[in-house]
Amino acid sequence: MENIKSYVQQHKDRFINELIELLKIPSVSADTAYSQDVIDTAEAVKESLSKAGCDLVEVCDTPGYPIIYGEKIIDPNLPTVLVYGHYDVQPPDPLELWTSPPFEPVIKTTDIHPEGAIFARGACDDKGQMYMHVKALEYMVQNNNLPCNVKFMIEGEEEVGSASLAWFVERNQEKLKNDVILISDTGMISNQQPSITTGLRGLSYVEVEVTGPNRDLHSGLYGGAVANPINILAKMIASLHDENNHITIPGFYDKVQELSAEERAEMAKAPFSLEKYKNALNIADVYGEKGYVTNERNSIRPTLDVNGIWGGYTGEGAKTVIASKAFAKISMRLVPNQEWEEITALFTKHFTSIAPAGVTVKVTPHHGGQGYVTPIDSIGYQAANKAYTETFGVPAIPVRSGGSIPIVALFEKELKSKTILMGFGLDSDAIHSPNEHFGIFNYLKGIETIPLFYKYFVELSK
Ligand code: BES
Numbered sequence: 001m002e003n004i005k006s007y008v009q010q011h012k013d014r015f016i017n018e019l020i021e022l023l024k025i026p027s028v029s030a031d032t033a034y035s036q037d038v039i040d041t042a043e044a045v046k047e048s049l050s051k052a053g054c055d056l057v058e059v060c061d062t063p064g065y066p067i068i069y070g071e072k073i074i075d076p077n078l079p080t081v082l083v084y085g086h087y088d089v090q091p092p093d094p095l096e097l098w099t100s101p102p103f104e105p106v107i108k109t110t111d112i113h114p115e116g117a118i119f120a121r122g123a124c125d126d127k128g129q130m131y132m133h134v135k136a137l138e139y140m141v142q143n144n145n146l147p148c149n150v151k152f153m154i155e156g157e158e159e160v161g162s163a164s165l166a167w168f169v170e171r172n173q174e175k176l177k178n179d180v181i182l183i184s185d186t187g188m189i190s191n192q193q194p195s196i197t198t199g200l201r202g203l204s205y206v207e208v209e210v211t212g213p214n215r216d217l218h219s220g221l222y223g224g225a226v227a228n229p230i231n232i233l234a235k236m237i238a239s240l241h242d243e244n245n246h247i248t249i250p251g252f253y254d255k256v257q258e259l260s261a262e263e264r265a266e267m268a269k270a271p272f273s274l275e276k277y278k279n280a281l282n283i284a285d286v287y288g289e290k291g292y293v294t295n296e297r298n299s300i301r302p303t304l305d306v307n308g309i310w311g312g313y314t315g316e317g318a319k320t321v322i323a324s325k326a327f328a329k330i331s332m333r334l335v336p337n338q339e340w341e342e343i344t345a346l347f348t349k350h351f352t353s354i355a356p357a358g359v360t361v362k363v364t365p366h367h368g369g370q371g372y373v374t375p376i377d378s379i380g381y382q383a384a385n386k387a388y389t390e391t392f393g394v395p396a397i398p399v400r401s402g403g404s405i406p407i408v409a410l411f412e413k414e415l416k417s418k419t420i421l422m423g424f425g426l427d428s429d430a431i432h433s434p435n436e437h438f439g440i441f442n443y444l445k446g447i448e449t450i451p452l453f454y455k456y457f458v459e460l461s462k
Pocket residue numbers: 125126158159160161162185186187200203401402403404405406
């Protein structure tokens with residue numbers, strides 16, 4: 001594929017401008033105020049797949065946002081690659097921390113991206129990474145070198161738990177039949193050192209509500225005599241970790257897959273600088289579970305984090321009040337072989353049991369999903385590694401990520417196929433944060449690397 005490089009060079013301005021247009025539509029799935037925009041984005045994705053050369057493209061209705069399905073079947077006897085991605089994005093807030101508006105994409109340079117990066121919500125997660133696949137298809141169709149069949153499934157609810165996708169996959173197993181699933185919705189180590197994600201963490205996400213007295217009370221008249229739900233909630237949350245930062249929920253670690261000393265030594269070979277890590281976050285030290293290093297804490301170990309906590313008076317000035325209720329949103333990142341429903345049940349039981357008699361506790365599960373690990377001796381992994389080696393000049397390193405794409409485990413269960421996570425983002429791209437961006441280098445390298453995956457996957461499948 002000599003000419004993929006020159007095709008990208010020749011068309012890069014258009015590739016960038018098309019992505020910018022897609023990024024202008026604020027497809028925030030979590031907030032119903034944006035629902036028309038989410039639907040408009042689905043339409044735009046459909047158009048782009050038709051233009052790139054799919055023979056069939058459908059906007060599939062679901063109980064939630066539509067799923068875009070596209071395909072180009074050139075020969076039923078050849079392998080089929082199923083590309084998954086998502087066109088929805090995270091809410092952009094806090095808006096005041098963006099240096100340019102989240103839905104008015106601009107190209108700016110950074111230390112890590114001297115050739116420029118597109119700043120916009122969704123630039124990396126996942127519109128930019130999803131669109132690389134659309135442009136890779138365009139190249140293969142234009143140059144008559146698509147070596148196998150391809151199917152696309154692009155959803156609009158990934159950031160809110162993929163409920164409709166689970167529904168869709170269960171009902172469309174035949175349509176989605178494939179030999180490998182290809183996803184670009186993760187990251188790599190650096191622009192000099194590609195990596196392939198071989199693991200994702202699972203997730204259990206719950207909301208807790210602690211109720212004390214039946215109304216807000218004067219904190220002088222009642223303070224000291226009744227349980228303050230906010231004080232109690234803070235205490236309960238604090239008790240969920242012990243002095244070694246182990247999680248105290250009984251049974252929480254029972255099914256955790258421990259890695260062997262060899263596997264941990266292998267992991268430690270990935271390049272990592274603790275100094276750079278701390279500097280990038282402006283922290284004096286890291287923090288986490290005793291007995292594990294940073295790269296283990298955020299990938300092979302389960303965690304529990306409060307994502308939001310509220311209650312009482314938070315307005316201007318001071319109000320003396322004991323609130324009737326306190327709330328928190330808590331996520332637990334899980335590792336193989338923890339079962340997310342079981343962990344949710346263990347949490348609920350424990351959290352309810354540690355509440356003092358002066359309050360009542362309600363736990364509401366939000367969503368969850370299983371973790372994922374994939375072997376490195378599969379044809380898919382080998383093909384991805386050959387593709388990266390060719391475009392970056394060095395082999396990719398296998399890395400287990402701390403993030404979650406819960407639908408990946410479901411794909412394996414329902415569609416019986418392995419997923420290859422070919423991510424081109426960087427941890428510093430600020431996904432889910434203000435000033436999310438995606439390097440132009442990364443975007444174009446992705447478009448260059450993907451057709452090689454197809455080529456080597458077909459070759460190795462023979
Ligand atoms: N693309 C991310 C997940 C990701 C990012 C994995 C980088 C590995 C490296 C995805 O869009 C995401 O944000 N997932 C959520 C879970 C989902 C159920 C809301 C997450 O990990 O918080």
